Amino acid sequence: MKIAIASGKGGTGKTTVASSLISVWESPVIAMDLDVEEPNLHLFLNPTFTGKKPANMEIPKADNTLCSQCGKCSELCQFKAISLMGEVLMTFPEMCHGCGGCIAICPEGALTPEFRELGEISWGLSGRAEFLMGRLRVGEAMSPPLMRAVKEKLKEMMNVSSKDVIPKDVIIDAPPGVSCPAINAVMDSDVILLVTEPTPFGFYDMKLAHEAFSPMNIPMGVVVNRAGLGNNKVYDYCTAEELEIMAEIPYDRKIAEAYANGCIIAESSDEMKNIFMSLAEKIKQKAGCKNAAEVCRD
Amino acid sequence: MDKIAVTCEEDSLDSQVDPRFGRAAGFLIIDPDTMKFEYINNGSTQVMAQGAGIQAAENIAKSGAKILLTGFVGPKAFQGLEAAGIKIGQNLESMTVRQAIEKFKAGDVDFATSSNKIGHWK
Numbered sequence: 363m364k365i366a367i368a369s370g371k372g373g374t375g376k377t378t379v380a381s382s383l384i385s386v387w388e389s390p391v392i393a394m395d396l397d398v399e400e401p402n403l404h405l406f407l408n409p410t411f412t413g414k415k416p417a418n419m420e421i422p423k424a425d426n427t428l429c430s431q432c433g434k435c436s437e438l439c440q441f442k443a444i445s446l447m448g449e450v451l452m453t454f455p456e457m458c459h460g461c462g463g464c465i466a467i468c469p470e471g472a473l474t475p476e477f478r479e480l481g482e483i484s485w486g487l488s489g490r491a492e493f494l495m496g497r498l499r500v501g502e503a504m505s506p507p508l509m510r511a512v513k514e515k516l517k518e519m520m521n522v523s524s525k526d527v528i529p530k531d532v533i534i535d536a537p538p539g540v541s542c543p544a545i546n547a548v549m550d551s552d553v554i555l556l557v558t559e560p561t562p563f564g565f566y567d568m569k570l571a572h573e574a575f576s577p578m579n580i581p582m583g584v585v586v587n588r589a590g591l592g593n594n595k596v597y598d599y600c601t602a603e604e605l606e607i608m609a610e611i612p613y614d615r616k617i618a619e620a621y622a623n624g625c626i627i628a629e630s631s632d633e634m635k636n637i638f639m640s641l642a643e644k645i646k647q648k649a650g651c652k653n654a655a656e657v658c659r660d
Numbered sequence: 661m662d663k664i665a666v667t668c669e670e671d672s673l674d675s676q677v678d679p680r681f682g683r684a685a686g687f688l689i690i691d692p693d694t695m696k697f698e699y700i701n702n703g704s705t706q707v708m709a710q711g712a713g714i715q716a717a718e719n720i721a722k723s724g725a726k727i728l729l730t731g732f733v734g735p736k737a738f739q740g741l742e743a744a745g746i747k748i749g750q751n752l753e754s755m756t757v758r759q760a761i762e763k764f765k766a767g768d769v770d771f772a773t774s775s776n777k778i779g780h781w782k
Contacts, residue, residue, distance in 0.1 A: 436718065439711075441709075441710055441711050442708070442712075442714035442715050442718075443711070445711075445714050445715075445717070445718050445740060446718065446721075447717060447718060447740045447741075447743045447744040448721040448722075448743070448744030448745060448746075449744075450743040450744065452714075452739070452740060452743055454711075454714065454736055457710055457711055457714075457736075
């Protein structure tokens with residue numbers, strides 16, 4: 363089972379929830395930070411890193427002496443990373459999304475693959491949990507290709523477990539927002555948790571995230587962080603949209619202090635631990651509902 | 661004389677020069693001797709997520725114009741136009757296409773040696 367912790371608005375508590383869930387998760391689990399632009403889950407889980415590798419993306423290298431100026435690559439590229447400028451074939455490597463289409467379509471073999479470094483993938487162990495994260499290179503603008511590379515590594519980590527009887531669950535710390543990186547982080551999960559706060563801003567962005575993620579038909583639930591702050595709009599919306607509020611984390615200075623000290627909230631008190639244990643239970647039920655629904659559809 | 665491309669808001673010599681090169685509404689490709697012109701719609705670049713400047717430079721290269729008069733040119737578009745051998749007159753916003761051509765004919769336009777707009781990707 364994969365659980366994606368997403369939010370819409372940044373700073374609502376995705377990492378707070380992700381780190382706490384990992385702390386109380388009883389079955390084998392991999393903690394994966396897919397917020398590759400600003401990964402921070404490791405600050406709370408303090409993993410011992412056991413490996414790292416650079417992640418690269420294939421980009422085209424043009425040989426102008428072989429180019430017949432047919433312009434097919436230039437027409438194909440939606441991002442103008444390759445362009446026939448009069449009689450000169452130009453490439454703009456930082457614009458390339460790495461689809462490989464230009465290299466495939468070139469009839470003259472004038473394009474060959476080259477690589478652009480996207481960032482780094484690192485992995486390790488944090489207590490009972492395995493840990494995996496990606497970090498985008500400073501100056502790199504495209505995170506989905508790096509996220510795909512992190513997910514490839516995840517497959518490897520999940521496969522090594524042939525001796526494990528219980529399959530590993532994955533808890534994903536997703537990036538904020540509702541654009542490509544956020545979609546990419548949640549798209550192959552079994553449950554999406556939307557972490558929000560009951561403020562106008564939190565409500566607005568939660569609604570955007572709910573709308574953006576709904577077409578994927580993945581069961582969704584809401585965690586209200588800083589409950590007690592703001593107004594009732596998040597609650598009213600959840601009632602109207604039949605979105606289950608799966609946990610509420612109170613608006614409490616002690617929690618902010620624990621967070622600021624780099625503590626995992628679920629480990630800060632019994633009250634907190636119970637909130638997250640109950641959340642973990644509800645997540646499992648929600649994932650179960652999805653499987654039941656699938657059986658019914660078949 | 662070489663054909664001149666001017667970024668324009670509308671299909672007319674009396675249109676304002678569109679200050680943006682990459683996301684200009686269109687181009688007039690003008691024969692400066694006869695002032696006859698052809699209009700190229702560049703609207704499709706306005707909806708591109710990225711690469712509008714490069715696409716616009718490609719459009720100009722295809723049009724056969726050797727000189728471009730416009731307002732602001734980004735770094736990648738500049739690189740593309742240079743590669744295609746197109747000379748660039750910038751900072752010609754706040755006037756009509758006709759006025760820009762007249763200014764050029766009077767020898768009051770210096771060709772640019774570098775982009776005058778910072779790119780989005782830096």
